[in-house]
Amino acid sequence: MENAVPEFARRLYKEWRDFTAEPVEGIQLMLNDQDMTEVQVVLDGPVGTPYDGGKFRLKMLIPMQYPMEPPKAYFCTKIFHPNIAPNTGEVCVNTLKKDWKSNLGLRHILLTIRCLLIEPNPESALNEEAGKLLLEDYSEFVAEARLLTEVHAYWHVREQAKVSSQKMHQDDHASVDMSGNSTDARTHSKVTQRNNSSFRKALKRL
Structure with a gap:
């Protein structure tokens, strides 16, 4: 029986396994088992560039003819760079x-793109505006590239701040609940004491 898995998918899976075994710092590579023609990447902005601190x-x-034909790469995070539309x-x-x-692969492509962030080619x-400014x-x-990085590529910082804020809110809410429960307990104790005192006085009158 003929193997139903396309050749390009087997090649991609092997490259992904190799990348996972020997990862590149600052680059995350994710395959979609349901659609092997689209590979997701998160790339850290290189240190010392206007993109530093951002996650892109x-x-x-990936074409079905891969690796005989090259992939196409797109930034989903907005970026100001001469070589990115x-x-x-x-x-x-x-x-x-x-x-x-055809002997090149995803690792080589991603390293090349990272180098492009370090050394743009005007x-x-x-992006003609970026090339002209460069x-x-x-x-x-640098100022324009930095601005767009902070606006669009700092999403991870905002997500972390949101999680921290939610945790602080939950902790504050728990503290209020504990304080409220303590107050309720003291109030209940005083009411019980008054009721017991009134009950004893009533017994004496009998």
Whole structure:
């Protein structure tokens, strides 16, 4: 019986296992068992760049002819970068085009994209504004790239702050409940004492 698993899926799964066995710091790679044609990635912004501290979500669309044909890579997190299209997030890098070879793989692609964040190529710009700023006013380019990173790629910081806030709220609520229960207990004790005293006085009058 012919194996029903496509060749590209077997190749992808092997690459994922190899990546999991020897991970790259700052890069998370996730396969979708239900749809092997789309690979999810979370890439940490490289230290010393305007993207430092951000976490960028990417997707790679894998053709059925992979690895004979290269994947397409897209930033799902908005980013200001000469080689990343501002509207679609498509990544422009030679590795995914004319320089692609079938012996390359996901690890090589992701390392190349990370290098692209460290050393943008303004001569091959999909974002013309970013490319122009990089060449003519580097400090302004850094400021704009940093701003978009803080607005769009700090989602993990906001999620952590939200979780911490919820935990503090739950702890405060628990403290109020405990305090309220303690007050209720003291009030109940005083009422019981008064009732017992009244009962004893009533017995004496009998």
